Amino acid sequence: MSRSTTIQAPGLSSYLKSLRSTPVEASIEHFISLLKRRQIRNSRPCALATTQLLIQVVKEFKGKDADKLLRRIRDVGRRLIAAQPREMVVGNIVRRVLGLIREIKDDDADADSNAVNSDAGSPTPHHDSLNRPHLASSISTFSPLRHGALPPMDTTSGPESLADSGELPHRPALFSSHTSYAPLGTSLFGLFSQPDTPSNTSTPTGRHSPTGKHTMTASALERIGESTILKRTNIKAEVLEGMNELQDELEQSDDQIAANALDHIHSNEIILTHTASTSVQKFLLAAAKKRKFTVVHAEAHPNDHDAVHATILTGKKRDAEVISEEAGDRWKPLTAAGITVVLIPDSHVFAIMARVNKVILATHSVLANGGLVAAAGARVIASAAKVHRTPVVVVTGVYKLSPVYPFDIDELIEYGDAGNVVPYDDGDFVDKVDVDNPLYDYVPPELVDLYVTNLGGHAPSYLYRIVADHYHPDDINLSGAVERDEK
Amino acid sequence: MATETPLPDEFDVVAVYHRLLANDHDLTMPVAAIEALVEAMATSSTQTVSETMRNLEKHTNTLKSSVANPISLSAGTDLFQRYLVTTLNRPSAGVASPSGAGDFDAIRNHLLSNGRLFAERAKASRNKIASFGRNLVRDGATVLTNGGSRVVAALLRSVAETGSVRFKVVYVLDSDADSQEGEWSGTAIVAMLRARGIPVATIPDSAVAYSLGKIDIVIVGAEGVVENGGIISRLGTYQIGLLAKAKQKPFYVVAESHKFVKLFPLNQYDLPIKQRILDFKVGKEGELVSTENESQGGYTVEDEGVDFSDSGVSEGKTRRKCSGSSEDPVDYTPPNLISGILTESGVLTPSAVSEELIKIWF
Numbered sequence: 001m002s003r004s005t006t007i008q009a010p011g012l013s014s015y016l017k018s019l020r021s022t023p024v025e026a027s028i029e030h031f032i033s034l035l036k037r038r039q040i041r042n043s044r045p046c047a048l049a050t051t052q053l054l055i056q057v058v059k060e061f062k063g064k065d066a067d068k069l070l071r072r073i074r075d076v077g078r079r080l081i082a083a084q085p086r087e088m089v090v091g092n093i094v095r096r097v098l099g100l101i102r103e104i105k106d107d108d109a110d111a112d113s114n115a116v117n118s119d120a121g122s123p124t125p126h127h128d129s130l131n132r133p134h135l136a137s138s139i140s141t142f143s144p145l146r147h148g149a150l151p152p153m154d155t156t157s158g159p160e161s162l163a164d165s166g167e168l169p170h171r172p173a174l175f176s177s178h179t180s181y182a183p184l185g186t187s188l189f190g191l192f193s194q195p196d197t198p199s200n201t202s203t204p205t206g207r208h209s210p211t212g213k214h215t216m217t218a219s220a221l222e223r224i225g226e227s228t229i230l231k232r233t234n235i236k237a238e239v240l241e242g243m244n245e246l247q248d249e250l251e252q253s254d255d256q257i258a259a260n261a262l263d264h265i266h267s268n269e270i271i272l273t274h275t276a277s278t279s280v281q282k283f284l285l286a287a288a289k290k291r292k293f294t295v296v297h298a299e300a301h302p303n304d305h306d307a308v309h310a311t312i313l314t315g316k317k318r319d320a321e322v323i324s325e326e327a328g329d330r331w332k333p334l335t336a337a338g339i340t341v342v343l344i345p346d347s348h349v350f351a352i353m354a355r356v357n358k359v360i361l362a363t364h365s366v367l368a369n370g371g372l373v374a375a376a377g378a379r380v381i382a383s384a385a386k387v388h389r390t391p392v393v394v395v396t397g398v399y400k401l402s403p404v405y406p407f408d409i410d411e412l413i414e415y416g417d418a419g420n421v422v423p424y425d426d427g428d429f430v431d432k433v434d435v436d437n438p439l440y441d442y443v444p445p446e447l448v449d450l451y452v453t454n455l456g457g458h459a460p461s462y463l464y465r466i467v468a469d470h471y472h473p474d475d476i477n478l479s480g481a482v483e484r485d486e487k
Numbered sequence: 488m489a490t491e492t493p494l495p496d497e498f499d500v501v502a503v504y505h506r507l508l509a510n511d512h513d514l515t516m517p518v519a520a521i522e523a524l525v526e527a528m529a530t531s532s533t534q535t536v537s538e539t540m541r542n543l544e545k546h547t548n549t550l551k552s553s554v555a556n557p558i559s560l561s562a563g564t565d566l567f568q569r570y571l572v573t574t575l576n577r578p579s580a581g582v583a584s585p586s587g588a589g590d591f592d593a594i595r596n597h598l599l600s601n602g603r604l605f606a607e608r609a610k611a612s613r614n615k616i617a618s619f620g621r622n623l624v625r626d627g628a629t630v631l632t633n634g635g636s637r638v639v640a641a642l643l644r645s646v647a648e649t650g651s652v653r654f655k656v657v658y659v660l661d662s663d664a665d666s667q668e669g670e671w672s673g674t675a676i677v678a679m680l681r682a683r684g685i686p687v688a689t690i691p692d693s694a695v696a697y698s699l700g701k702i703d704i705v706i707v708g709a710e711g712v713v714e715n716g717g718i719i720s721r722l723g724t725y726q727i728g729l730l731a732k733a734k735q736k737p738f739y740v741v742a743e744s745h746k747f748v749k750l751f752p753l754n755q756y757d758l759p760i761k762q763r764i765l766d767f768k769v770g771k772e773g774e775l776v777s778t779e780n781e782s783q784g785g786y787t788v789e790d791e792g793v794d795f796s797d798s799g800v801s802e803g804k805t806r807r808k809c810s811g812s813s814e815d816p817v818d819y820t821p822p823n824l825i826s827g828i829l830t831e832s833g834v835l836t837p838s839a840v841s842e843e844l845i846k847i848w849f
Contacts, residue, residue, distance in 0.1 A: 188566060188744050188745065188747060188843055188844070188846070188847050189566070189570055189573075189847065190608070190612070190744065190831075190832075191518075191521070191566070191605050191608050191609060191612075191745050192570050192598070192601075192605065368834070369826075369827065369834070369836060370836065405622075405827070405833070405834045407622040407623060407625075408622075408625060461836055461837075461838040462838070464835065464836050464838070464839045465839070465842070473832065473833070476833070
């Protein structure tokens with residue numbers, strides 16, 4: 001890491017500080033170079049920086065057109081992802097923001113058609129504020145936002161949405177009105193959907209044809225025009241509000257995860273964990289308040305062992321910038337909470353597994369098939385746990401959940417500084433031997449028993465559902481989506 | 488069914504179905520069934536919803552009973568029926584169609600005027616799936632596949648046509664089932680791939696385990712994708728799945744989402760079709776004499792399941808063919824053997840299938 005003249009090397013906190021005073025374009029470039037130089041790395045710092053940067057991008061955005069905003073965010077997003085494709089969290093945050101904008105756009109369209117249909121002028125601002133907060137934090141199957149986040153649902157959730165729309169005029173059925181980008185054939189009824197070309201009035205109402213399409217009479221159009229303009233003016237404010245919630249989610253996710261700790265850690269259990277993860281540390285600390293157990297900590301040599309040692313001693317990573325911003329008091333080591341901590345080298349994992357009751361793993365990112373990419377050594381642990389039938393629990397924030405399907409696992413693994421394994425001053429050795437230092441492991445879904453996220457516990461096979469709840473299908477392939485837009 | 492009034496003009500839905508299939512080799516059974524039903528709707532002059540539904544049910548039943556293996560077909564007819572039910576149940580959304588009758592006519596017109604479109608959509612979704620293939624088949628990979636699946640063929644062809652991916656194919660060819668002619672038979676697909684410069688090895692079913700060591704990925708098609716995420720596919724797919732699992736090879740299914748069918752088979756023998764794959768036999772009086780020595784101790788059954796006699800082999804061959812028109816025998820591959828199901832909307836995990844089905848049925 002290059003030392004600048006100031007005491008602190010460029011990193012997350014200095015970047016966040018610079019964001020407000022720097023023009024957006026310069027900030028983007030700065031972030032890209034930080035990503036490329038790995039000066040901002042790992043999921044949480046990347047997520048925080050991306051969110052903050054995108055907030056600046058939205059603030060700076062001048063137009064009122066949601067589509068233009070979408071395109072702008074996507075362009076920025078693509079540059080960030082290209083800078084460091086293995087930090088999948090960056091892409092996740094970009095997709096979340098895109099989904100947010102789409103949803104607000106849909107809400108507007110819905111509100112419009114709703115106003116026209118019912119002539120009641122339903123209190124849309126109220127309806128927005130009522131529903132939006134659920135976006136990130138709730139995956140209730142009955143949440144109307146489910147439909148917003150997941151177009152495949154909207155066309156097929158017939159009977160259920162009907163029942164709802166009886167009492168609440170602005171509810172689910174409305175969400176079906178994003179024909180403008182509804183991907184073809186994402187639902188089983190895709191086969192029957194209306195042709196994409198605008199149909200004339202004699203063409204019947206297919207399910208996919210939203211209420212909006214055939215209400216386009218002249219008078220209705222006028223009213224739509226008015227309300228659209230009214231709504232569009234505050235789209236930016238709404239997006240920013242949503243992004244602040246996203247920011248809150250990032251900050252709170254560890255605590256929300258930790259709230260589940262007592263369900264998973266019981267008295268006198270022996271817990272094995274790996275790497276110095278803040279999420280896991282908080283999880284264990286939350287359980288330590290009420291219960292006594294033993295933690296076996298694999299040290300994750302050679303990339304993370306310093307941080308592990310520091311975590312065991314002081315409760316926080318030595319170089320953790322993010323954490324230093326928060327109140328220091330909350331960080332106490334597990335040992336201070338009366339927990340026995342045993343530090344073992346990674347090579348002892350299998351030997352000790354027979355005595356372990358539960359494995360708790362941190363992760364770098366989680367993939368759509370239920371597998372995960374975690375610090376190297378995770379797969380050894382997961383495999384050993386499988387052999388001993390020890391349950392493996394993965395602790396992760398939903399923001400780490402990526403909609404990317406891992407077709408090629410080798411692509412996901414990043415290789416780090418070989419000097420960590422064998423110091424470069426050991427010239428003889430380095431000359432003769434190839435040294436590899438993979439930073440990550442891919443752990444297939446079969447080896448994981450449970451994911452604990454800020455939304456609760458999920459089986460790996462259920463993750464596809466959470467992916468569908470949080471990301472819009474059009475955003476999954478960010479480069480592909482542009483082509484479709486331009487058509 | 489007894490109360491049902493005979494149709495004024497007896498529409499031969501089965502003939503239409505077979506004509507559609509014969510005219511267009513790209514057409515899958517579910518889509519052909521949908522189109523046949525649309526044509527049936529066009530010829531009938533029903534005015535009410537319930538009459539239409541009854542009519543439809545009658546045609547569906549005729550169609551199902553006319554083929555030996557209606558699983559794939561019923562995916563199409565079910566989808567069509569559910570589509571009608573959900574659309575017709577939807578209260579007219581206020582402005583456009585104030586009365587239910589208007590809705591009914593509107594939907595009917597929509598279906599009739601767009602009948603041809605469905606087939607095109609189905610093909611479009613196949614092409615969409617094929618375009619995902621590039622993610623699935625990596626440079627230097629060896630792919631194992633079986634059967635005469637159109638989707639698999641389209642996928643492999645699309646990868647072959649990119650030109651940038653060098654891959655090899657091991658094709659499991661069953662001499663019996665694939666001897667039939669046709670654009671989408673296994674032999675035709677093999678020839679198609681070879682013509683595009685893709686090295687293809689053909690192996691019999693029995694060589695799958697032997698070959699798996701050289702395989703990077705298994706890709707199969709499916710006749711139907713059932714509720715728990717398992718698939719109904721040509722006989723032999725199940726054992727490939729089991730072997731792939733044992734060898735830890737990724738096993739992908741490619742199937743359009745209109746092949747999802749509401750069916751929950753508990754095991755191989757729980758399928759709603761009659762297959763005479765296991766055909767236990769005892770020898771006749773005269774033959775028993777020759778094998779008297781083995782059949783001591785009260786055993787009267789000479790062979791457990793497998794006929795070794797000459798007559799048995801020839802019967803086995805004819806049995807496969809005659810088990811119903813041109814249908815091949817199928818088996819059920821349970822979801823735990825499947826890595827992912829590639830549909831036009833992306834890769835689904837097997838557990839996502841039930842959700843898709845629940846969305847249209849409940």
